[in-house]
Amino acid sequence: MKLRPLQDRILVQRVKENEKSKGGIIIPDTAKEKSIEGTVIAAGNGRLSEAGKRIALDVKKGDRILFGKYSGTEVKIEGEEYLIMREDDVLGVAE
Numbered sequence: 001m002k003l004r005p006l007q008d009r010i011l012v013q014r015v016k017e018n019e020k021s022k023g024g025i026i027i028p029d030t031a032k033e034k035s036i037e038g039t040v041i042a043a044g045n046g047r048l049s050e051a052g053k054r055i056a057l058d059v060k061k062g063d064r065i066l067f068g069k070y071s072g073t074e075v076k077i078e079g080e081e082y083l084i085m086r087e088d089d090v091l092g093v094a095e
Contacts, residue, residue, distance in 0.1 A: 001077060005084060008047040010059060012038040012072065012083045037094070039064055041082065057087050064094040 005011050015037045040063045046056045059065060072085030 005042055005044040007044045008087045009044050009084055010040050010087060011042040013041050014038045036069055037066055059090060059093060066091045
């Protein structure tokens with residue numbers, strides 16, 4: 001199934017966190033914090049301004065981004081976990 005976000009929303013897949021700490025201790029799933037870094041899988045066309053013109057998004061498919069800890073809505077598509085969020089929730093693009 002393909003999903004195309006609408007307007008200024010983006011579909012993001014979180015980057016996997018390390019299973020071990022720097023000291024070699026294995027971290028259980030219950031103690032891990034969710035990553036605030038992800039990859040843009042799909043992006044909408046942009047939002048409409050009050051004048052009716054389309055404002056393009058600054059992020060595009062394939063960008064690696066940082067976002068807020070509690071940003072977006074978690075969705076599960078074909079067994080994979082994703083986030084759908086507005087472009088406003090993106091804190092920066094890693095280059």
